[in-house]
Amino acid sequence: MTGSFEGLPLSRTTAVGSIRIHGLEAGVQLLDGGAMFGVVPKPLWERRIPADHRNRIPLAMRCLLIEAPHALVLVDTGVGNKGNEKFRDIYGISNEGDPTRLEDAIRHAGFQPSDVDIVLNTHLHFDHAGGNTFRDERGQVRISFPGARHVVQKRELDFAHGQNERVRASYVTENFDAVTRAGLWTFVEGVGDVTKGVSVVPTPGHTPFHQSVMIESHGEVACFLADVCPTTAHLPLPWIMGYDLEPLVTLESKRGLWQRALTEDWLLVFQHDPRTPWGRLDPESDLPALRSE
Numbered sequence: 001m002t003g004s005f006e007g008l009p010l011s012r013t014t015a016v017g018s019i020r021i022h023g024l025e026a027g028v029q030l031l032d033g034g035a036m037f038g039v040v041p042k043p044l045w046e047r048r049i050p051a052d053h054r055n056r057i058p059l060a061m062r063c064l065l066i067e068a069p070h071a072l073v074l075v076d077t078g079v080g081n082k083g084n085e086k087f088r089d090i091y092g093i094s095n096e097g098d099p100t101r102l103e104d105a106i107r108h109a110g111f112q113p114s115d116v117d118i119v120l121n122t123h124l125h126f127d128h129a130g131g132n133t134f135r136d137e138r139g140q141v142r143i144s145f146p147g148a149r150h151v152v153q154k155r156e157l158d159f160a161h162g163q164n165e166r167v168r169a170s171y172v173t174e175n176f177d178a179v180t181r182a183g184l185w186t187f188v189e190g191v192g193d194v195t196k197g198v199s200v201v202p203t204p205g206h207t208p209f210h211q212s213v214m215i216e217s218h219g220e221v222a223c224f225l226a227d228v229c230p231t232t233a234h235l236p237l238p239w240i241m242g243y244d245l246e247p248l249v250t251l252e253s254k255r256g257l258w259q260r261a262l263t264e265d266w267l268l269v270f271q272h273d274p275r276t277p278w279g280r281l282d283p284e285s286d287l288p289a290l291r292s293e
């Protein structure tokens, strides 16, 4: 594992009302720091997350396991085990486990991978849906959670098949076509309920049909942001990834989220932050920032 990740627990647990949620450390990737921070100059972002000699910064591939009243929900599945050596080197991936670190983290949280009832994809980029399938010892691509129904925005799946030159590298069809062939998708369009206590809300910009996940119980709210705000360093409105297809749409998605998050004191869950799994906005701060708990 990369140095700064040594000692990170495989899973960490907190509660939203009566629903327990587990942040699962499904591995690490190293992505170009400039691409992660768009128009923000390197002297500014480097203070938040230092880069290596290839200008890459360490990023978590955190997934979320939600103990909803009627279903065990897994949000996103990391990068999986299907990438070859070149792929794993380019993206600096380390997620070794049985068969990946995601499954190890599920067991660390007290469950078996077969206990997962619902797999919920925020979008279908390879570091979010790569673990939907895995390559077995015989080289066959198989569904990782064959007993689970899989949920995604219908138009995100359509978009993932668009395969134009700008998005092609991010969508790897073997991560989701097997789910289609197995008939395991449940599609949502726009805002949608997934199961009691868990719903999705469109947060477009990173991709046109990107969604975030809301967890609500007894008046408490958590939001799994996914790539609308990948790390705590991306909390300020203009700190937007260069990867985003529609950065001005991301800006408005974030503006709307932060307004509600402040009013309703949401717990914000960060998928790619190398250290901080979650936190709440500080109402005393002028810029969006987490308050120290």
Ligand SMILES: [Zn+2]
Pocket (backbone or CB within 6 Å): 123, 125, 128, 206, 227
């Ligand atoms: Zn993405």
